[in-house]
Amino acid sequence: MMAVCRHELKSCFHTLTAWVFGAFLLVFVGIWAMRYNIQAAMSSFEYVLGNSTVLFAVLIPLLTMRSIAEERKQKTDQLLYSLPISTTEVVLGKYLALLAVFLVPLAVIALYPLIFAQYGEVYLPTSYGSLFAFFLLGASLIAVGVFLSSLTENQGMAAGIGVAVILLNYYSVSLSEYVSQSATGTVAVLVVLAVLLGLLVRQLTRNGNLAYGVSFVLIAVITVVLWRDSTLFEGLLPRVMAQLSLFERFYTFVNGIFDLTAVVYYLTVTAFFLFLTVQSLEKRRYN
Amino acid sequence: MIQAEHLTKYYGDIPAVVDLSFTIGEGHVYGFLGPNGAGKSTTMNLMTGCLSATEGRVLIDGKDIFENPKEAKRRIGYLPEQPPLYLGETPEEYLKFVGEAKGLRGTALRDDIERVIQETGIAEMRRRRISALSKGYKQRVGIAQALLGNPRVIILDEPTVGLDPIQIIGIRDLIRDLGRSHTVIFSSHILSEVQTICDEILIIAHGKLVAFDTPEGLEKKLLSPGQITLVTDADPEAVQAALAEISHINGMDIQPQDEDNLITVQLNTDQEDIHGVSRQVFQAFAGAGIDLLEMSLKKASLEDIFLELTEDSAPEEAEAGEAVGAAEAAEGGQPAEIAATSTSTETAEEAGAETGEEENAV
Numbered sequence: 001m002m003a004v005c006r007h008e009l010k011s012c013f014h015t016l017t018a019w020v021f022g023a024f025l026l027v028f029v030g031i032w033a034m035r036y037n038i039q040a041a042m043s044s045f046e047y048v049l050g051n052s053t054v055l056f057a058v059l060i061p062l063l064t065m066r067s068i069a070e071e072r073k074q075k076t077d078q079l080l081y082s083l084p085i086s087t088t089e090v091v092l093g094k095y096l097a098l099l100a101v102f103l104v105p106l107a108v109i110a111l112y113p114l115i116f117a118q119y120g121e122v123y124l125p126t127s128y129g130s131l132f133a134f135f136l137l138g139a140s141l142i143a144v145g146v147f148l149s150s151l152t153e154n155q156g157m158a159a160g161i162g163v164a165v166i167l168l169n170y171y172s173v174s175l176s177e178y179v180s181q182s183a184t185g186t187v188a189v190l191v192v193l194a195v196l197l198g199l200l201v202r203q204l205t206r207n208g209n210l211a212y213g214v215s216f217v218l219i220a221v222i223t224v225v226l227w228r229d230s231t232l233f234e235g236l237l238p239r240v241m242a243q244l245s246l247f248e249r250f251y252t253f254v255n256g257i258f259d260l261t262a263v264v265y266y267l268t269v270t271a272f273f274l275f276l277t278v279q280s281l282e283k284r285r286y287n
Numbered sequence: 288m289i290q291a292e293h294l295t296k297y298y299g300d301i302p303a304v305v306d307l308s309f310t311i312g313e314g315h316v317y318g319f320l321g322p323n324g325a326g327k328s329t330t331m332n333l334m335t336g337c338l339s340a341t342e343g344r345v346l347i348d349g350k351d352i353f354e355n356p357k358e359a360k361r362r363i364g365y366l367p368e369q370p371p372l373y374l375g376e377t378p379e380e381y382l383k384f385v386g387e388a389k390g391l392r393g394t395a396l397r398d399d400i401e402r403v404i405q406e407t408g409i410a411e412m413r414r415r416r417i418s419a420l421s422k423g424y425k426q427r428v429g430i431a432q433a434l435l436g437n438p439r440v441i442i443l444d445e446p447t448v449g450l451d452p453i454q455i456i457g458i459r460d461l462i463r464d465l466g467r468s469h470t471v472i473f474s475s476h477i478l479s480e481v482q483t484i485c486d487e488i489l490i491i492a493h494g495k496l497v498a499f500d501t502p503e504g505l506e507k508k509l510l511s512p513g514q515i516t517l518v519t520d521a522d523p524e525a526v527q528a529a530l531a532e533i534s535h536i537n538g539m540d541i542q543p544q545d546e547d548n549l550i551t552v553q554l555n556t557d558q559e560d561i562h563g564v565s566r567q568v569f570q571a572f573a574g575a576g577i578d579l580l581e582m583s584l585k586k587a588s589l590e591d592i593f594l595e596l597t598e599d600s601a602p603e604e605a606e607a608g609e610a611v612g613a614a615e616a617a618e619g620g621q622p623a624e625i626a627a628t629s630t631s632t633e634t635a636e637e638a639g640a641e642t643g644e645e646e647n648a649v
Contacts, residue, residue, distance in 0.1 A: 007388075
């Protein structure tokens with residue numbers, strides 16, 4: 001695992017991705033810090049980070065797009081498969097390397113509150129609390145990016161989908177105001193999702209019966225719940241969309257609350273997408 | 288050393304390898320031979336754990352590649368069809384990564400890198416970027432990678448494809464050297480290559496193992512009858528009468544007279560000592576007072592066997608053409624023991640008049 005990690009780290013710095021990523025992150029966080037903390041003389045560093053999160057929509061795909069897609073394109077994934085290391089080790093090694101690349105600019109940013117504290121009153125616990133959450137948010141988005149990179153051998157495609165997915169997640173709370181609040185609307189969306197899930201299962205397992213079974217059972221469950229208590233579905237969709245937002249949970253930290261459930265949520269999302277990445281790589285051997 | 292049991296691999300509904308079983312012993316060089324698309328690469332990918340089998344299993348030194356992959360893969364060095372190289376790195380950096388991934392550390396790693404660099408002869412390229420290396424050197428770096436950690440089995444997928452003749456000779460020598468200390472398995476669709484380097488040959492066609500033997504054993508076991516071609520200006524009936532005496536002739540085909548009043552006679556014989564038959568023919572003609580203008584001999588070679596085996600299961604003409612192409616490519620490497628070594632066989636001719644003509648032109 002460490003071999004893969006070291007190798008990935010080296011190639012990140014070799015191909016400039018790490019430098020570009022770090023530079024852009026520092027520049028934009030620096031601009032916000034200048035405007036808020038220096039020009040407007042606000043004492044809380046949290047808002048700087050709060051405003052910088054949208055940067056992830058561009059920077060994270062930039063960092064993660066080549067991680068696995070490039071291996072596949074150059075056929076070096078065959079080497080990784082034939083080496084005595086497991087797919088999990090490969091994915092974890094790559095992920096840790098990207099995390100390390102992400103930590104470099106964060107280490108510089110971590111100095112800012114200390115510097116500002118020299119010239120005024122800065123409440124450090126909330127500053128570092130949000131910086132920690134900023135790291136977790138980035139870490140989970142990197143996991144998403146690595147997963148997307150494992151789906152294609154085209155870096156551009158991986159990056160494009162990455163930007164779209166992260167932006168969608170970024171705006172999901174504001175978008176949730178526009179989706180149907182009524183029970184019927186929710187049920188309609190759930191049924192469509194059940195069918196889509198069935199199609200996905202069929203695509204992955206090539207097992208038609210299993211796919212139809214999954215769809216059928218889900219639709220049956222929805223029908224039963226609807227029949228018993230239709231009020232359950234009211235407002236469900238916007239609620240779920242708001243819950244899924246990784247960014248929304250970050251603002252809790254910005255507002256000065258250390259939210260443990262959010263920490264658990266970030267870690268879960270990270271683990272889930274890394275697991276999916278391993279599965280995606282494993283699946284390729286079964287093609 | 289390697290045991291493949293009932294290996295089967297389907298890509299969707301298309302079978303690539305069907306119920307393949309074989310056992311490969313310790314030491315020696317083994318050749319996987321087969322026309323393009325026969326399932327050689329798939330078999331190798333299955334053996335190295337790069338692909339999962341639909342059915343069946345592979346044991347490397349008793350370790351199952353799917354159930355105990357780490358232990359099994361430690362015993363294998365694999366060079367896929369396209370060398371898996373990180374083009375932005377130097378061979379040294381690349382080998383360092385592979386060595387570390389194989390669990391080598393510190394001086395052991397440095398010593399092993401040094402060893403494989405020497406063995407594959409890439410010393411003067413060690414600090415250049417891999418993207419700047421020629422195809423032959425890239426291939427060598429790929430082989431160096433397979434040799435790291437001194438695995439007992441080295442599997443090379445078409446290591447000589449796309450190289451120039453001098454590079455091909457270099458790689459072949461390397462494979463032969465490796466065969467002294469490792470079990471080497473390599474695939475090729477070029478027959479002469481397999482014939483010159485391998486101790487044993489596995490012929491694969493359409494995902495099935497059709498033969499597994501030594502080159503000599505294959506020739507012996509599957510020997511098609513030898514062929515003698517005669518040209519004379521005598522009367523066909525007289526020729527027939529003269530040849531009727533000779534034993535071991537189990538087929539005769541007399542072509543009618545052409546514009547120069549010559550007839551061509553094709554004799555098939557099952558006798559291994561083809562010169563014994565040709566001597567009798569010569570004496571029979573001399574005794575009957577027939578002028579023998581030309582006589583050429585052709586012994587069945589591995590190529591014929593290869594064609595025969597791979598075509599038996601391949602009725603499509605296109606595939607036969609491919610196999611013939613491979614046989615032609617192998618022509619240069621054949622020892623020219625007999626004056627006329629036309630390679631046409633009955634099977635090749637059956638495959639289509641077109642391919643037959645091509646062969647005769649050779």
